[in-house]
Each structure stands twice: as C-alpha cells, then as structure tokens.
Amino acid sequence: MKKITLFLTLISSLHAAGQSGIQDSIPAQELNEVIVRGERPQIKGHDGVLTVDLPAIVREKPVTNVLEALSYLPGVVDNNGSIGLSGATSVTIILNGELTNMPVQNLYQLLYSTPVDRLKNVEIMYAAPAKYHVSGAVINIVLKTPRPLDGLTGQLQAGYTQTRYPSYNTGAATTYALKDWTFDVNWTLSRNKTYSRQETYSNHLVNGQRTMIEDDMRQTGYNLSNLIYASIAYKPFRITYNGQITSDSHNNSLSTGTFGRYINRYSYLSPTGYHNISLRYTSTFGLTAGADYTSYSEDREQKLTKDATTLVRAFNRQTIERYHTYIDMEHQSGRWQINYGLEYQHSDDHSRQSYILPSQEGFNDVLKEDVADAYIGLQASFDSGLSFSASAKGEYFHNDLQHNWNFIPQLGVTYYKTPKSIFQLNFTSQRIYPQYWELHGATSYINEYSSISGNPSLQPYMNYAAQLSYILNQKYSATLYMLHADKYSVQLPYQMPDKLQLLFQTVNFDFSRTVGLQFNAPFDIKDVFNTTAVVNISHKQEKATHFHDIGFDNRRWSFYGALSNTLKPSPGSPLSFSADATYITGQIQGPGKFNPLWRIDAGMKWRFGKQRSCEINLKFNDIFNTWKPKLTIDNAGQDYKLTAHDIARNLRLSFIWKFNGFRPKDLTVDTSRFGTGQ
Known part of the structure; x- marks a missing residue:
C-alpha cells in the first residue's frame, strides 16, 4: 500500500x-x-508460461527453503513431501530452465537446502516446450544470479524434526561473484529416523474358500545423508556437481499377524552414492550445448526371520552409469523465434540379485538403454495480446527388452491483452518409463505371505494432457483440464487365485483418465491477514481388461479443498502465524478406492536480530493425526484393505542466520528410476 x-x-x-x-x-x-492501494501481480502469462511471484506469496509464511515454498504455489499439491500439480498427471522440477537429471529425492534434498530468499520467481508450464528437454508439465524454479556487488552471501541453518522419532539436519548455502566468475555451493547433512505403520486385512479366496489374513507392520528407517551441490560459472561456461552419499543406512520392519511374527531387516553394505557432473555452454548467438555424467550405486542385504528361523537372506546390488548430451539453437527474427535441437542419452544398468535362502536363482544382468530425440519449435508474440509456443519432438527408445518410436507434440497459447484477464491453452504428451529395477523381474519378500516382484514385460505409457486456464486480475485462477494415460501402470496388491500369496507388482492398465476443474483465490486484508482458497472437482476413470487374470472399470467423482491462512499482529511485526486446512474426498487407484482425508497444519515465523537476519520457524503438520489413507479393493473376488498410519504428522523447528544479500530486503511488507525398492 x-x-x-x-x-x-x-x-x-x-x-x-x-x-x-x-x-x-x-x-x-x-x-x-x-x-x-497497489498490489504486485502474483501471476503473469506469456507464451504458454505462467510466471508466479512466489517470494511475495510466502514472505510471511513459516517456510525457510524452496521446497517448502513450492507447496504454496497456485495449483501445487504437497502430498506428504511429494510435489504434484493439479491438472497434470506428473510434474518435473527444473532449475533456471535446466533439467538437473537428479533422482526426485535428491532434488528435493537440494531444494530443501536452498534458501527461500534465493527465489526470483517460479514458472509453471503445463506444456513445456521441447527446448527444455522435458515432456509434460514443468515447474521452473528461477533463482537470483549473484552479482559482484553482493559479495559473499548465504545462510547457515539447523533443523529438528519430530515424528515418532527425532531427526536432525544442518547446512550452509553460499553464493559469490567476482568479475566474470560466479560460485554457488549448497551443503546439507541430515540424520534421519523414520517410522510408519500399515495394517492390512486380506480376505483371500482360494479354491472357493476364503481365509482372513491380518498383518500389522511397523517400519523404521535410519540413515545419514550428505548432500553437496556446487556450481562454477565463467562467462558462457558452467560446470556443476551434485551428489548425495547416504551412509549408516538400515531399515527394519516388525510384522505380526495371522502367520506369526516376522522381522525384516534391510542393511546397506556400503554407502549409497549418487554423483552427477555436468558442463554447459551458452553462447550469445543462440547456441546452447551441454553434457553430463551420472553414477549411482547401491548394495543392500535383506534378512527375513520368523521367530529364530531365517527364511530369506538375499543380496541386491545396482550400479548405473548414464551419459547424456544435447545441443540447441535459437534464431530470433522480429516477433518470431525458431528453436531446434538434438539430444542423446545412454545408460548401463548392472543389477544383481542373489539368494542364500531360499534355494532359488537370482539374476546378474546388464540392461542397456538408449534414448535419442530431435525437435523443432516455434514461438511468437503479437500486438493483439496473443502469444504461443509450439514444438514437435521425435523420440527413439531402445533397450534390451523393447524399442519404439514416439511423436511428442506440444502447444501453449496465451491471450494477454490487459492485466485483468489472461487466457491460456496448453496441450502436451509425455512417455513415462518404468524404474530400471522393475525391468529385471527381481523379487523381494515382505513375509511368507507377501512379496514384491518386478515385471520384465512392463511397458512405458503415454500421458496426454490438456488445460484451459483463466487468470483474473493476475491473482485469481481457474483451470479446466483433461488427463489421459494410455497403458498407465502402478504397483498394486493382487491375491493369487491358486495359493495363499499376495503379490505386489507394477502392471499396465488399459488407461487412466481424469477430467477436472480447479479454482485458486487469494485474499488480503490490510497487510495483516492473507488467505488462499483452493478447490478442485474432478472425475477419474481407470480401466484394465487384463489386471493379472481379472479386469476392472473403476470411476469416481472427487473433491479437494484447501485453505491457507497467514496472520500478522501488525504490518511491521516480526511475528507471523499460519493455519492451513485440507480436505479430500475418496479417490480411486486401479480397482481400489481410498477413504476421505482431512488435516490441520499450523506454524509460526519469528524474525529477529540485527536487520532481522535471524529466523526461527516452527511448523506442526497434521496436528490431529487424521491423514490416514485407507485403500479398499473389492472387485472380482479380490477383498483387501490397507490402512497407513503416522505418515503426515510431524513437528519441525528450524533456525536460520542470513548474511549479506540473504537478509530480508523489505522488513515492512526438485519420479526417480533409480533404486532397488523395498
């Protein structure tokens, strides 16, 4: 004001x-x-891109890092730490317009260690142009570029998280610029201890007779995670290293039920390592070229015991090497821009599984995979307020099990004549590939009754998505969307018809289709109270003619509502408080249905010290411990129920000290295919 x-x-x-x-x-x-009275616009639109002033939205929220800030982005759904985008089947997070090629959990760790004050803005692309080398929806996190005048800027932070058990983290984030050089370093060390609980009731039908099998499984996990991100740029060249080493890892599960008491121990025999190094060149005449190398390794032992008897002792090992390169070119002629490029990726996945008990064969395979594509794109803006981005990509995929050609179109159109009304239309497609480990057909045992098995015949599936958005006054938005996934796949339980055996396996469906409408409306009252309401109404259908030896056609309407509130005692107060509420009606997955869910979150932020360079943030998620998803399958003789407990409730406390450019400027106003799974 x-x-x-x-x-x-x-x-x-x-x-x-x-x-x-x-x-x-x-x-x-x-x-x-x-x-x-004046307000900074929250949302702008151009060339099929929605640019959101996220730093202004989260300024008084109890958030300290970029990952937490993303949950307040219009259209984003934070599903217990997993970022989703309403109106899109999946979303890829990129940094400064570049794909990181990091596994999802590593990317989340990086975003968690990146200070929220580094944010410049965030771009939402429901249909990302092919020049980003990403298909489908994208969230582009644009960070501020350090300047020589800023000097050494950064922050130090320490955090504590209490679920059933405590976890701790500490880290530092710094940037520095000197003439033509820029440096960016993030480091995080975290000690994690997790807990989860699952209750299952499997009313299993075999030869016309049903047997009720009950199980109550409690899982705990421990690890020490060390994440490093370092980037050095000199004029048009930049080299980046990001890596994560996870050590002292072990996961235990205690299962009690119909068949007795089981202890399942997963011990990591050596640190799990992820390392990626990339080089990028950006010219002044439109040429961009880059290459990166990724190495991943995991070595895990499983030991399943019943009472004092060892039932399973197995070893799972995975080593992945991946090489990736690309070259892009852009030409600008007046209002027209043409871009085109090539991309190639090769990976070698050496996975092994061996058994001491039971007496069965494992495998020792090397799976080679090649993906090559070429694209051409066109962008233009007109005085009428119309702008668009369109591209077409041809992709070739090959591994030892299959190969195919894909055509991937993209279109994003924006009409933006006045700030009062923005219209945007998007269409895109995306091919989703299965995890490397699943393609080997590996088997992991949960207990004598339940097991997880890979699927060498698993096929990639195609996602098609279309969205029509309207933004009023650069603030209020409504999005009508349709999502269609052909040959969609997901891991679900299946009761074997000829024996008492429960199988968890990822299989392909005929399709999954969702049609929905979402509204996002923020309101402010005199710089002391802010509330944002989100409403999403959708209809989903999933169909499989052959789900193992049965079929299903499941469909359901659902409602999602969320209310995010922030209160300050006065406009210049160093204190701010938040209270958030979320409710969702029952959803479907495959032949199963989920129960309605609700939760209440609350938080506080306190800034203090010289120039308010210190922050204490306190956040209590799922205060009443009500976010307990329950999956029920009752179809074609399948009768199964699973309830998950303690997956969202936690208390988080963090302290941050900011120096130089990271201090507040105005005091008054990230689907991994890596891993052997469990």
Whole structure:
C-alpha cells in the first residue's frame, strides 16, 4: 500500500496579474488525503508460461527453503513431501530452465537446502516446450544470479524434526561473484529416523474358500545423508556437481499377524552414492550445448526371520552409469523465434540379485538403454495480446527388452491483452518409463505371505494432457483440464487365485483418465491477514481388461479443498502465524478406492536480530493425526484393505542466520528410476 497526499492549487498567472492588476477570484484549496492501494501481480502469462511471484506469496509464511515454498504455489499439491500439480498427471522440477537429471529425492534434498530468499520467481508450464528437454508439465524454479556487488552471501541453518522419532539436519548455502566468475555451493547433512505403520486385512479366496489374513507392520528407517551441490560459472561456461552419499543406512520392519511374527531387516553394505557432473555452454548467438555424467550405486542385504528361523537372506546390488548430451539453437527474427535441437542419452544398468535362502536363482544382468530425440519449435508474440509456443519432438527408445518410436507434440497459447484477464491453452504428451529395477523381474519378500516382484514385460505409457486456464486480475485462477494415460501402470496388491500369496507388482492398465476443474483465490486484508482458497472437482476413470487374470472399470467423482491462512499482529511485526486446512474426498487407484482425508497444519515465523537476519520457524503438520489413507479393493473376488498410519504428522523447528544479500530486503511488507525398492 502506498499513501500519497495530493495538493492541488489553482492560481492565476502572477505575471498576468502583475500586468493587469486583476486579482484571482479562485482561492487555493487543499484536497483530502488520497490513498492509493497497489498490489504486485502474483501471476503473469506469456507464451504458454505462467510466471508466479512466489517470494511475495510466502514472505510471511513459516517456510525457510524452496521446497517448502513450492507447496504454496497456485495449483501445487504437497502430498506428504511429494510435489504434484493439479491438472497434470506428473510434474518435473527444473532449475533456471535446466533439467538437473537428479533422482526426485535428491532434488528435493537440494531444494530443501536452498534458501527461500534465493527465489526470483517460479514458472509453471503445463506444456513445456521441447527446448527444455522435458515432456509434460514443468515447474521452473528461477533463482537470483549473484552479482559482484553482493559479495559473499548465504545462510547457515539447523533443523529438528519430530515424528515418532527425532531427526536432525544442518547446512550452509553460499553464493559469490567476482568479475566474470560466479560460485554457488549448497551443503546439507541430515540424520534421519523414520517410522510408519500399515495394517492390512486380506480376505483371500482360494479354491472357493476364503481365509482372513491380518498383518500389522511397523517400519523404521535410519540413515545419514550428505548432500553437496556446487556450481562454477565463467562467462558462457558452467560446470556443476551434485551428489548425495547416504551412509549408516538400515531399515527394519516388525510384522505380526495371522502367520506369526516376522522381522525384516534391510542393511546397506556400503554407502549409497549418487554423483552427477555436468558442463554447459551458452553462447550469445543462440547456441546452447551441454553434457553430463551420472553414477549411482547401491548394495543392500535383506534378512527375513520368523521367530529364530531365517527364511530369506538375499543380496541386491545396482550400479548405473548414464551419459547424456544435447545441443540447441535459437534464431530470433522480429516477433518470431525458431528453436531446434538434438539430444542423446545412454545408460548401463548392472543389477544383481542373489539368494542364500531360499534355494532359488537370482539374476546378474546388464540392461542397456538408449534414448535419442530431435525437435523443432516455434514461438511468437503479437500486438493483439496473443502469444504461443509450439514444438514437435521425435523420440527413439531402445533397450534390451523393447524399442519404439514416439511423436511428442506440444502447444501453449496465451491471450494477454490487459492485466485483468489472461487466457491460456496448453496441450502436451509425455512417455513415462518404468524404474530400471522393475525391468529385471527381481523379487523381494515382505513375509511368507507377501512379496514384491518386478515385471520384465512392463511397458512405458503415454500421458496426454490438456488445460484451459483463466487468470483474473493476475491473482485469481481457474483451470479446466483433461488427463489421459494410455497403458498407465502402478504397483498394486493382487491375491493369487491358486495359493495363499499376495503379490505386489507394477502392471499396465488399459488407461487412466481424469477430467477436472480447479479454482485458486487469494485474499488480503490490510497487510495483516492473507488467505488462499483452493478447490478442485474432478472425475477419474481407470480401466484394465487384463489386471493379472481379472479386469476392472473403476470411476469416481472427487473433491479437494484447501485453505491457507497467514496472520500478522501488525504490518511491521516480526511475528507471523499460519493455519492451513485440507480436505479430500475418496479417490480411486486401479480397482481400489481410498477413504476421505482431512488435516490441520499450523506454524509460526519469528524474525529477529540485527536487520532481522535471524529466523526461527516452527511448523506442526497434521496436528490431529487424521491423514490416514485407507485403500479398499473389492472387485472380482479380490477383498483387501490397507490402512497407513503416522505418515503426515510431524513437528519441525528450524533456525536460520542470513548474511549479506540473504537478509530480508523489505522488513515492512526438485519420479526417480533409480533404486532397488523395498
């Protein structure tokens, strides 16, 4: 808000009065104070891109890092730490327009260690142009570029998280610029201890007779995670390293039920390592070229015991090497831009599984995979307010089990004549590939009754998505969307018809289709209270003619509602409080249905110290511990129920000290295919 006092005095020309001797009959008048209220636009649209001023949205929220800030992005759904985008089947997070090629959990760790003050803005692309080398929906996180005048800037942070068990983390994030050099370093060390609980009731039908099998499984996990991100840029060149080493890892599960008491231990025999190094060149004449190398390794032992008897002792090992390169070119001619490029990726996945118990064969395979594509794109903006981005990509995929050609179109159209109304239309497609480990057909045992098995015949599936969005006053938005996934796949339980055996396996469906409408509306009251309401109404259908030896056609309407509130005692107060509420009706997955869910979250932020460079943030998620998803399958003889407990409730406390450029400027106003699974 700006306060402007306007004085208007009407006088006759003194020179003329002096000449004529005639006095002005209109006296001077002072008008009342005029208050002009102004707001920074939250959403802008251009070329099929929605640019969101996320730093302004989260300024008073109890968030300290970019990952937490993303949950307040319009259209984003934070599903217990997993970022989703309403109106899109899946979303890819990129940094400064570049794909990181990091596994999802590693990317989340990086975003968690990146200070929220590094944010410049965030771009949402429901249909990302092919020049980003990403298909489908994209969230592009644009970070501020360090300048030599800023000096060394950064922050130090320490955090504590309490679920059933405590976890701790500490880290540092710094940037520095010197003439033509820029440096960016993030480091995070975290000690994690997790807990989860699952209750299952499997009313299993075999040879016309049902047997009720109950199980109550409690899982705990421990690890020490060390994440490093370092980037050095000199003029048009930049080299980046990002890596994560997870050590001292072990996961245990205690299962009690119909068949007895089981202890399942997963011990990592060596640190799990992910390392990626990339080189990028950006010219002044439109050429961009880059290459990166990724290495991943995991070595895990499983030991399943019942009472004092060892039932399973197995070893799972995975080593992946991946090479990736690309070259892009852009030409600008007036309002028209043409872009085109090539991309190639090769990976070698050496996975092994061996058994001491039971006496069965494992495998020792090397799976080679090649993906090559070429694209051409076109962008243009017109005086009428119309702008668009369109591209077409041809992709070839090959591994030892299959190969195919894919055509991937993309279209994003925006009509933006005045700030009052923005219209945007998007269409895109995306091919989703299965995890490397699943393609080997590996088997992991949960207990004598339940097991997880890979699927060498698993096929990639195609996602098609279309969205029509309307943004009012660069603030309120509504999105009508349709999603269709052909040959969609997901891991689900299946009761074997000829034996008492529960199988978890990822299989392909005929399709999954969702049609929905979402509304997002923020409101502000005198710089002390802010609330944002989100409503999503959708209809989903999933169909499989052959789900193992049965079929299903499941469909359901659902409602999602969320209310996010922030309160400050006064506009300049160093304290701010938040209270968020979320409710969702039952959803479907495959032949199963989920129960309705609701949760309440609350938080507090306190800024203090010199120039308020220190922050304490406190956040209590799922206060009443009500977010307990329950999956029920009752179809074609399948009768199964699973309830998950303690997956969202946690208390988080963090302390941050910011120095130089990271201090507040105005005090008044990230689907991994890596891993052997469990």
